[in-house]
Amino acid sequence: MIKIAVDAMGGDNAPQAIVEGVNKAIETFDDIHIQLYGDQEKINQYLKANPRVSVLQTTEVITGEDEPVKAVRRKKDASMVVAAKAVKAGEADALVSAGNTGGLLATGLLVVGRIKNIDRPGLMPILPTFSLEHKHLILMDAGANADTKVENLHQFAILANYYAKKVLNIENPRIGLVNNGTEEGKGNELTKQAYELLKNDTSLNFYGNIEASTILNGLVDIAIVDGFTGNAILKTLEGTARNIFRALKDVLLNSGIKAKLGGLLVKDALGSLRDNFDDTKEGGAVMLGVKAPVIKAHGSSNGEAFYNAIRQARKVVQTDVVNDISNYFESEK
Amino acid sequence: MIKIAVDAMGGDNAPQAIVEGVNKAIETFDDIHIQLYGDQEKINQYLKANPRVSVLQTTEVITGEDEPVKAVRRKKDASMVVAAKAVKAGEADALVSAGNTGGLLATGLLVVGRIKNIDRPGLMPILPTFSLEHKHLILMDAGANADTKVENLHQFAILANYYAKKVLNIENPRIGLVNNGTEEGKGNELTKQAYELLKNDTSLNFYGNIEASTILNGLVDIAIVDGFTGNAILKTLEGTARNIFRALKDVLLNSGIKAKLGGLLVKDALGSLRDNFDDTKEGGAVMLGVKAPVIKAHGSSNGEAFYNAIRQARKVVQTDVVNDISNYFESEK
Numbered sequence: 001m002i003k004i005a006v007d008a009m010g011g012d013n014a015p016q017a018i019v020e021g022v023n024k025a026i027e028t029f030d031d032i033h034i035q036l037y038g039d040q041e042k043i044n045q046y047l048k049a050n051p052r053v054s055v056l057q058t059t060e061v062i063t064g065e066d067e068p069v070k071a072v073r074r075k076k077d078a079s080m081v082v083a084a085k086a087v088k089a090g091e092a093d094a095l096v097s098a099g100n101t102g103g104l105l106a107t108g109l110l111v112v113g114r115i116k117n118i119d120r121p122g123l124m125p126i127l128p129t130f131s132l133e134h135k136h137l138i139l140m141d142a143g144a145n146a147d148t149k150v151e152n153l154h155q156f157a158i159l160a161n162y163y164a165k166k167v168l169n170i171e172n173p174r175i176g177l178v179n180n181g182t183e184e185g186k187g188n189e190l191t192k193q194a195y196e197l198l199k200n201d202t203s204l205n206f207y208g209n210i211e212a213s214t215i216l217n218g219l220v221d222i223a224i225v226d227g228f229t230g231n232a233i234l235k236t237l238e239g240t241a242r243n244i245f246r247a248l249k250d251v252l253l254n255s256g257i258k259a260k261l262g263g264l265l266v267k268d269a270l271g272s273l274r275d276n277f278d279d280t281k282e283g284g285a286v287m288l289g290v291k292a293p294v295i296k297a298h299g300s301s302n303g304e305a306f307y308n309a310i311r312q313a314r315k316v317v318q319t320d321v322v323n324d325i326s327n328y329f330e331s332e333k
Numbered sequence: 334m335i336k337i338a339v340d341a342m343g344g345d346n347a348p349q350a351i352v353e354g355v356n357k358a359i360e361t362f363d364d365i366h367i368q369l370y371g372d373q374e375k376i377n378q379y380l381k382a383n384p385r386v387s388v389l390q391t392t393e394v395i396t397g398e399d400e401p402v403k404a405v406r407r408k409k410d411a412s413m414v415v416a417a418k419a420v421k422a423g424e425a426d427a428l429v430s431a432g433n434t435g436g437l438l439a440t441g442l443l444v445v446g447r448i449k450n451i452d453r454p455g456l457m458p459i460l461p462t463f464s465l466e467h468k469h470l471i472l473m474d475a476g477a478n479a480d481t482k483v484e485n486l487h488q489f490a491i492l493a494n495y496y497a498k499k500v501l502n503i504e505n506p507r508i509g510l511v512n513n514g515t516e517e518g519k520g521n522e523l524t525k526q527a528y529e530l531l532k533n534d535t536s537l538n539f540y541g542n543i544e545a546s547t548i549l550n551g552l553v554d555i556a557i558v559d560g561f562t563g564n565a566i567l568k569t570l571e572g573t574a575r576n577i578f579r580a581l582k583d584v585l586l587n588s589g590i591k592a593k594l595g596g597l598l599v600k601d602a603l604g605s606l607r608d609n610f611d612d613t614k615e616g617g618a619v620m621l622g623v624k625a626p627v628i629k630a631h632g633s634s635n636g637e638a639f640y641n642a643i644r645q646a647r648k649v650v651q652t653d654v655v656n657d658i659s660n661y662f663e664s665e666k
Binding site for chain 2: 067102130143146147178180181185187188189191211212213214215216217225227228229231232233235236237238239240241242243244246247248251252255258259261262263264265266267268269270272273276277
């Protein structure tokens with residue numbers, strides 16, 4: 001049985017969306033057991049009772065306004081923190097939360113704990129691409145770290161490489177370095193050094209530099225980037241897509257009867273297009289580099305998105321990728 | 334008469350698109366004189382002869398493959414370099430090129446020269462926003478510098494502020510700092526320090542931190558960012574928009590007869606939507622911090638886009654903003 005600890009109180013639509021996701025996951029997979037941490041009364045309003053679900057009462061919540069590290073230290077009975085403690089104690093195999101990203105990263109570091117010899121865990125969303133052939137892009141690091149050293153970038157590549165191979169079944173993942181030009185020798189001090197490290201690591205299939213404009217075009221499976229820039233890229237992607245789809249809707253509704261009629265006819269096609277950009281389909285972002293899988297679901301997750309994050313957590317546990325990573329890094333030095 | 338030096342050989346569609354842009358600009362504005370630098374024979378194929386246009390023969394071109402600094406030093410008869418020398422010598426008031434961005438930045442630095450007390454010039458595109466009320470977003474720096482110090486960010490803000498006021502007629506430009514969260518105290522070492530500098534400079538209307546997801550939503554007029562991240566943001570914006578519009582076209586053409594018919598009906602509305610995202614309408618990106626206006630037109634500029642870059646150069650010269658900036662910085666220390 002795979003045991004998944006779920007923060008029932010994190011995210012914009014908690015606990016309803018969280019519990020709906022849990023209901024669906026329990027129904028779909030008969031090999032999982034879920035521990036729901038949060039306000040029992042509220043959780044039970046939405047929960048379909050099942051012997052494979054336990055509800056555990058907690059009294060605090062880490063909110064979007066909380067300063068992450070402080071909150072994790074002070075709010076000892078926060079749903080996220082107590083769920084992480086269960087993982088740390090071996091009572092659960094993975095943690096899933098749609099709560100405060102900074103809070104979850106701090107929880108991962110302070111409660112679950114880093115794998116030995118990994119200096120900085122990274123946050124790794126799996127994005128849908130515009131390529132038919134290569135459907136996923138792993139972005140590493142999408143913002144776990146504000147300041148990044150070259151050794152961190154190298155470790156990110158190793159971590160993401162394990163994930164791509166074991167969880168996404170990509171045989172020889174192509175790893176690109178996000179840079180301000182494609183030619184060798186381009187970049188800032190950090191990326192110039194990282195290029196050399198990645199190129200010289202024969203265990204990695206290094207593609208070379210990749211520009212942010214083509215990051216989703218299927219040229220690589222993994223894009224390595226410092227967390228500050230990665231965060232900016234991820235947010236620009238999300239913001240641009242959201243803004244364009246909103247503008248699209250507006251222009252079809254407000255450009256007269258012809259466009260309105262056309263809009264009705266293209267509605268399904270646009271819906272399917274939009275679905276292609278749904279970055280919750282693959283689940284959430286994985287915090288990799290800590291001693292157990294920690295999955296960050298979108299803050300705006302609905303039940304379906306949160307279900308996908310649980311599905312992903314199950315798969316990550318099944319593949320035992322975190323154990324492989326631990327073995328590699330612990331024997332490294 | 335405003336004298337504009339134009340690199341006729343830079344860009345994907347040179348010299349045809351460049352010369353077409355020049356033809357239109359000469360027709361539209363009777364107060365400009367244009368010097369076209371490049372292959373006279375090719376230029377004359379497209380040029381409408383006019384006493385306000387001179388064609389000056391050059392024999393070399395800085396290409397996309399050239400290493401910028403080396404190329405500027407070695408290709409002494411490159412169209413871009415010779416055009417810049419005319420600006421340096423006072424024979425022209427501004428330089429416009431659609432050529433190699435790195436080459437143009439190097440030309441700006443090495444030939445036109447930095448304004449005294451400005452450590453690093455910045456590259457500043459003016460982007461269309463999704464806001465009806467605030468139609469422009471100045472992104473500074475979009476990639477002139479790979480490594481950036483906090484003093485550079487502060488100077489970028491001062492430079493962009495002058496441009497917004499004088500060229501875009503924005504009374505009290507709102508300046509945001511691109512960061513990994515909106516709260517004060519967020520950021521990497523660089524942005525944390527920059528926040529303090531910008532906040533304490535009472536000559537600036539500092540809005541605070543802004544995330545890349547809302548950069549085009551009209552919250553600010555100017556977004557300050559280090560050149561490496563700024564470059565990634567700009568390329569992500571361009572890549573995402575281009576990919577979505579391409580996918581949109583595909584889905585309307587290939588989702589059956591209903592979508593195809595609808596696609597015909599919404600064609601005009603989509604065209605107008607796409608026009609809204611056309612970042613060549615405002616002209617090109619301005620290199621600010623050098624002794625004369627240097628405008629980088631899109632490499633893929635057609636005649637209309639290049640015309641807009643010339644129009645912008647004319648306006649920048651008219652406002653005398655570079656002179657104001659020089660006076661400010663030269664008297665500063």
